[in-house]
Amino acid sequence: MASLKTFIIARALALIPTILILITLVFFIMRVLPGDPVVAIVGMKAPPERVIELKKELGLMDEAGNPIPLPIQYLNYLSKLVSGDLGRSLIWGKRPVLLEIMEHLPATIELAIAGFIVSIILGLVLGSLGGWMGGKMSSTVKTYGAITYALFIPWIGMLFQLFFAVWLGVLPVAGRIDTGLEPPTITGLYLIDSMIMGRWDSFLSALKHITLPALTLGLVISGVFTRVTRTSVEEVMRKDFVVAARARGIPEHKILLHVLKNSFVPILTMMGLQLALLMTGAVLTETTFSWPGMGTFLLERIQYRDYTTVQGTVVFFAIIVSLINLIVDICYAYIDPRIRY
């Protein structure tokens, strides 16, 4: 459909200013907010040569030792980004930030997908039941949704750890896999890689390790899904075309299918918006379970005051989030023909 293509192009173009705004925002946060990063990194008593060297590394000073004015700093920053340079680490021997991100990203992706699947299953099932059946079921689901949304992930994770790992001893407390069982890297996702290579010992270990984190993440995120699914289904159920369909003698199970399809659009938007929640949740889950992903990586670098890496990572997040939102919008338009321009 031509109109779908136009929509895609229009939205893709709109992406550019959004990303630009976020990138600028990160720049401001890192440069303009109070606190002298140099002092924070090397302390007050650092030798002046070290300070100068650091300033050059941070892009605050040019090769000749002259301070670079803020607008020029900004432009340098932008031009580096365009060429894919997210900066270099201040502490780990000038390793490119992008490289380090790529090393840690698969773990987060694996966790995010697992958590997402858990939350969808919980959310869609409970939400549809609540919306379809109404009455007491609806209230129960509502309460479930309210509680899970407000759960503090680290706490829930810790409770799971206490119960399943410490007291029952059936699942591991933390980590991604037992040392030595890492499968060869193909996708970076242990579960997939171990399946491809037939390494069932790896697979089992990875599965055990991902269970608690995925449950924790999935449980907390499912709250939102449940609520959205339930409200969405409820709202659609009240719509006139449901009555009209009944008046034509269409059986209930067919009507349910149509209701679900109509409910799906807000659910899908929510899924996209929930990306933000998923990322936040992943960060919290990772730190609780010592899961070696982006979250742990980010926190670690903050601890070490590796500002360039932190900045690069946040920028990376910004770009990824914007891209995924775009994809969600496109799917949205595909399903609901009214959205296309």
Added chain:
Amino acid sequence: MYTFRPLLVKLVPKVRLKGLTLAGTIMVLFTVFLAILAPILTPYDPTKSVDLSLQPPSWKHPFGTNKVGQDMWSRTVYGARTILAVVFLSTIVSILIGVPLGLVSGYVGGISDRILAMIMDAIYAFPGLILAIAIAAAMGPGIINTAVSIAIVYVPTYFRMVRGQTLSIKEQLYVEAARAIGAKPLTILTRYIFPNVISVIAVVFTLSVADVVLTEAALSFFGLSVPAPTPDWGFDLKAGHPYLLSGYWWLITFPGLMIMILAVGFTFIGEGVAEYLGAREVKI
């Protein structure tokens, strides 16, 4: 199209959710109570080491002691102050920045409004916690800094809702009439638009405050909130975590429980508010 549903019959299931809202209010008030009466309720100074470390709950220390020998009961009770202070402060800042911006931008309109709205939308779509982490990391520890970091994340939320309200009220006839008789923009804003916006602000607050609580807890969990000896639930959770393996369960249970009580309490209240507003979906 249920035109036959008599106009007089409004189905607001107040009865069913009153329970939830009531429970929520109790939970929140309980926390406030703890915060206000902290000195009376606690026998020990939460920042000082008062006994042997890692003692399980007992009559002397109902919540046990932590690694540093601090009384967990005192720390938990005083922690209410910290979190409520940050939440309160950051909400005020968010409102003080977001509301006027939303009002003025919505009223003035034009290119600047569009640009500002686009900026706000971009920030809004970005994962709040990560943004707060970035800002808090750059600003350093402290109650004010933490409050500001969180406040910045929620400014777009207030901005959007207030701007939306302003845009719709702006088109109303009585505003046109006011303009026709020569009222100054400031007058129009304060006398006509703002009063209508207040209810929206209240709604946004109710629905987002649970989030703010969780964000503060997360920041303090990462050590990015208030500095060390100040009692803070998230921080205690992080501090107690390593001892979990050895079975020291009381270090994390109570602070975490309090976070949940406060957050869930606010959420329940929010649910009640959303329900009261009827089937109209309030999108935050």
Added chain:
Amino acid sequence: MDEPLLKIKNLKTYYFTESGVVRAVDNVTLDIRKGELLGLVGESGSGKSTLGFSIIRLIPPPGKIINGSIFLNGIDLMKLSEKELRKIRGRRIGMIFQDPLTCLDPLRRIEDQMVETVMVHMDVERDEAREMAAKALEKVGISGDRLKDYPHQLSGGMRQRAMIAMATMLRPELLIADEPTTALDVIVQSKIMDLLTDLKESMKMSILLITHDLALVIERADRVAVMYAGELCEVGTSEQISQDPLHPYTKLLLESIPDVEAPKTKLKSILGNPPDMRNPPSGCRFWPRCPYAKDLCKKTPPRFMELGGRIVRCHLYDREGEKS
């Protein structure tokens, strides 16, 4: 006279809400004859739509049909199981609604929705169903190649036609039309009414036209039933009702119809408001607004009286056919 197509007897449909019991339809007895267009007129809240929905038992909770029988050619619809009822809906009784935009699934093409209706009721191949759908559309004046469209791509009038096509495609014996023209402008309204009348003739179908527009009904209907506050007031032919209205409510309704040709005077409306259906007035429910109200009216509900082929429920006529 022929047996009526539909016999509604002592129908009571109440809504059990948290603030009280709403007696939306309170003991209504009404016949719909074969091949006639019966107009059911009343204000909002009179219960007319509820009556329409009650016929095919589509009353949502907290509503409930608590009493009555509805005979469709001898079968009591109240006694049928949900499964059996589904066979009647869409096949022997069709229904169209006020807002065609919201009554069609926005995510599916017209064709799919029509084909689904056919295939639910008849054992035919998909292609044959599509043929039937195309023919049905053409019959209402829409070109067959609009089948592939989505509802939002059609104009308001066309959507209503499509809905009519969908509801009448399987040649039902009765079509319930709930305010079908209220959301349309006058010209389109007239065309839709023409269409309905044509279909009535060609398919020998009865139509129950539910509306608040008495003028429309007088113009198009064979018989008219006037409803107020959940009860019937008067039933008669459209000539009888328009020329010699008996019930005070009917008279006031007629007077309030603006007359294009008459000299310009103030628009007349009926004083007062419709009653709170949780607590309707005692006796005859219309007495608070009736210019002829007497003490008797406040105490005792009037009985149905037959007068020259019509039915009227008013104490004015309750003396063995004498006008008081």
